[in-house]
Amino acid sequence: MRPKLSIITVNFNNNSGLSKTLESVRHQSFSSYEHIIIDAGSKDGSLETIKQYAEGNPHVTFWVSEPDKGIYDGMNKGMEHAGGEYLQFLNSGDFLVGDVLGQVDFDGTEYIYGDVRVAVSADKKINIQSPFPLDLVFILLKDTICHQVCFIHHSLFNNQRYRTDYILASDWIHIVENIILRGCSYKRVPVCIAEYDGNGISASSGSLGVDERMRWIKDNIPAAFYDSLLELDRTRMELNEYKNSELGKIIPIVSHTRRFSKRARKLVLFLYRINSIFSSSSRRHKNQKKKK
Template sequence: MVKPVLSIITVNFNNNLGLQETLRSIQSQSFTDYEHIIIDASSTDGSAETIVKYAAETPHLSYWVSEPDKGVYDGMNKGIAHAKGEYIFFLNSGDFLFNGNVLDSIPFDGTNYICGNLRIVYSNTEYEDIIPPEEVDGLFLLKSFLPHPASFIHHSLFENQTYRTDYRIVSDWIHMVDNIVLKGCSYKHVNILISNFDSTGLSSTNGSIGLYERNRWIKENIPARIYASLMELDNLKNSILGSIIPMANEKKRRTQKRMKKAVLLLSKILK
């Protein structure tokens, strides 16, 4: 296969029905410059048979395996090791692309981190749309996240850094913080609904574990005094006093750039 623009990686474990929905959404795409990689963790529910059938139906499946692994991030790292695309996109079993032409709408222009919108589906009638900000700074990512199943990540960001397997839930968030905030990689938000997210997955049903892991990483990587100062600054920005102080857009942009430079300087000091 000629080097594709996009590598779609799907990780699955005993979610055959969700996997089938994911595969249908990929097959329906009008965009064709992609390869698909499926990493199955020795499922026993018929998932392997579904993948064999899918392989016979599409020329885009470049690699798949069904074998034990050490968790979702280990599976994602296996997929990265076989990916050839300029960009990598993780669409795990149960998640599915919003419509048949959504990938045609993504500007694969060399930006390191391209992030769209995500719909979290709770039931047939309940959902929540996650819309990332136009600009991302350290304060945002220390408190929030970018939707991973709606993010297109340049392959170069994985050349010397894959996902940490000593974290069960937040390794993708750690990768975001390290690259976007500490290393200053380029970021772009596209105001397009990319995918629907399965709210029954590990990260959604184990929120307390995710909070513990995030706090653990912060304690290990950001000095307590500096973290407290950042939170105080954020509280001031969101306070009543902060809201009544007029601030032009240009001044706000300058403040965000200064904040980013401060966080980058902190990173160099810590290293």
């Protein structure tokens, strides 16, 4: 019988973090899952930990330890062996909070996500509530939904893989392309799904993540519209200040309505498609010139 969920764990020389991840999965009462572990050839004892975890564990359907080309390459490897209806990428150092999987209704919604806990230090943890509905400006300009708390329908990877030419932003790109641009169904589960280390690569290389997002936006969203989004964000901040003042009762916060978000998404999708057509045409023209 096909499992409801494929949990994919990518690891490289993080044996202590990997042990926490595996234990959090082992303690779930939810049973309709398989666990796939992709190790990048670790030399710190991770391989022994994986072997011990996999021995006699019917949920471990595949594991491997071999060099790869980075996190997203490892995550893509895991996809190739995943048979679940949904995929969750719970990498080493990330762990499920309590017996949480039993609280998720895997009802066919294409993107299901919950809240996240960030461990800033040994004695300080921050609970972050993921937004719903997703705001176009929030996703493009400000933040994302952490992949650790996402359950992604397998169909969204039928013709897609995480881009390996990005180091940090590929899961953000997948969210933008599917939820914002293609309009796939999504919902938020109001529970904390997972905890991750706030001092990991995403935090220590934050500027790289911003640079990669800007690179994708530059290649896919017309500059004039992106500038308009920036102006919209500034305007909304000003409107929020007015909203909290005496004038707030007479100023409509138009940009906070669901209708506005839908219209903005349609406009982004239209411009994205136009840009894709011209980019494709330009590539074909260059290839023809090379052949000549």
